[in-house]
Amino acid sequence: MKKIFFAALMVLVPALAGAAEKFDLEGYASRFDSIPIGVIKFKPTNANLLKENFPWDIIENNLDLSGKFGVVALPEFDSASLAKRGIGVYVDGKYTLEADGKTVLIECYLRDVATRSLLVGKKYKGELKALRNMVHRYSNELVELLFSDRGIFESRILYVRAEGARKNIGIMDFDGHNRARLTNDNIINIFPTFADKSTVLWTSYQRGKPDIYRGSITAGTSKIFIQEKAMVVSPDVSTIDGTIAYASSQSGSLNVYTCSPDGSKKRQLTFSRGGIDTAPSWSPNGYQIAFTSDRGGGPQIYVMDATGSNQRRVTFEGRYNDTPAWSPKGDKIAYASLGDNYQYNIWTVSPDGNDAKMVANLPGANENPTWSPDGTLIAFVNTAGGRSDMYIVKHDGTRLRRITKTGDVRMPKWSHFW
């Protein structure tokens, strides 16, 4: 994948520090769970107009999807309209598309609604095709400024692109844009996961049975990584030390194993006989693993130490619970649950088995939950009428948003903060 470059040019705050002091940005931000903010259409500085990827639209969409903002978009600044909605700050800006149509400069300003004074300003310059990345960077900086937290706008999502019988691995920005293929085979490639920022592991049927492959996002290369006579599926990588958990039928039944980042030091953690232990998901501290097991009858979510000890069941509701995903904050495990209505919905539960609650129940099947790197959002796939698309919902079940409309998205896996 070709790299694209842009640069954040300068921070305008120092020149206008006096204005920033007048508006208590921290105090304003601390008053809300969801900060009210206005986004005003940027103005061009010359006659060259953008035809797509309008920065103000991207900012509006980013802030809305994050679940951290209540966004109002306006074509022009209108203090009465903003103040009426209780909005204290807004973003406006301008852009300069150079005559060659390849380079763009954007200037983004966070201002106080009452005085229109500048609180924080940033300039970014780069290739036009990097425009979305520039705006994502600015959105991250806004979140950092207002929440003292890292923004998720530069995070990416791996997914399985369903093309009939073919299943290939793809990658997209968190907002569903900037999609790219990582594999392009006539076979089945499934269960993608990030090994690090630029490396992906997934299960491929390249050799006629499932093995785990490793590929480079940037170089587009791939090679077999865990190869056994048995089937090897569902890799997940610890963000602490890179240890890989996966499921293998090496022992005759599908069980959970771990191995070192280089594939050595394989260790069996579960010992089901005739049953299925699969779909491991690391806790963010790298000390525990959630997994699916049918040892109690139907598939349920279990948790164990990464040594295989202290295995305990954490879900007790639902006929069939699968695909656990441990929150990056460590406090919740999301999973897909087949309820009494024979429909899969997305649920969360605490690692101690308490507080199980449903967070998404769109018509159709809701499956494969995956957490945003900041642990506030859950992406999942909804399959209805033969089409599969990705949605995002806040961990408390609010602010459900549709991300893709192509109907071919399966098994999303959100990146971590690297």
Add this chain to the structure above:
Amino acid sequence: MIKAVKAIIFSCTVIVAALSSTGCSQLTVLRVKELNAVRDSIRADQQAYFNKLLEEQSKLLAEQRNASEMLRLLRADQLARFNEMDRKTSAISNNLSDSQSRLSRLDQKTSEFSRRLDQKLASEEDAANQRKAQQDKLFEIAMSDFNAGRYDLSISGFLDFLRQFPDAAQASDAEYWAAESRFAKKEYEAAEKEYMAFIKKYPDGQRSCSVFYKLGLAYEHQDKKKSMEMVWKNLLQRCPDSQEAQSVKARMGQ
């Protein structure tokens, strides 16, 4: 009767006056004598009537006085009775009022007692609830620190929990997770001590298989092979069907 006598006297006087005025003197003298006799007779009758009337009147007056006296006595008696009744009614009324007052005071005391009892129960329940909520929160925070990999905080959190709530239901969990935090932090010597203490305290506890296994791992990390083998051998005897026993067998190549 007096009116009738007066009317007769008046009629005789009118007749005498009429005869006198006619001028028949001889006859007149004779007639005057007769008339005087009649008059005297009438006067006597009149007097007798008067006397009788007076007598009757006296009798009537005496009867009236008797009747009045009787009436007075009756009224006095009635009054006395009424007064007595009044007094009794008043006494009853006072008693009633006193009873009501007592009842009211009793009611107040009962409701005050009831209120105090409710308050006491509520405050005891509140205090118990608050204490439970506080201990749950403390445990939850320590656990979330553990889950997020903040082991220093989780260790101090679990130890703080044990200091504050040594008899809580989660006390054994807190001890277990404190030891786990040490293990996760790779402080194997400290973890070993805490696992040992846990096994001594809860030898047949729900987590004993897991703790035996972890103790063996702590020994392994410290290169205490003999101790490790001894503990795991013990584990295989105590928990032969556990996942930990399977792990031990896999690790020891059995």
